[in-house]
Amino acid sequence: MAKPNYQFEKRQRDIAKKKKQDEKRQRKQTKDPSEEGGEPGDDAAAAPEPSTES
Template sequence: MAKPNYSFEKRQREIAKKKKKEEKLSRKQADKPDNDGDEPGADAGDGAPTTEQG
């Protein structure tokens, strides 16, 4: 009888958990696209104030 490879089974469980977590996160992000433009200065990029000298 072959002995069980517990490290392989553990790795497979970890991969499944990670995949499920990523899918859940992507579903959450897909539900929130309408809130992106509500904040003032959202299109400022890095948020640093720009100073123009003329």
């Protein structure tokens, strides 16, 4: 009986993991900031402009 090739299986898992991470990174880069839905931590909400009134 042939013994299992654990290195090949591990390499395949690592390749799949790397591919998934790359796809996720690509999605984040192409995502438009206006599509985020106004998450907390938005720059406009976090830092209101100072008023110019006296």
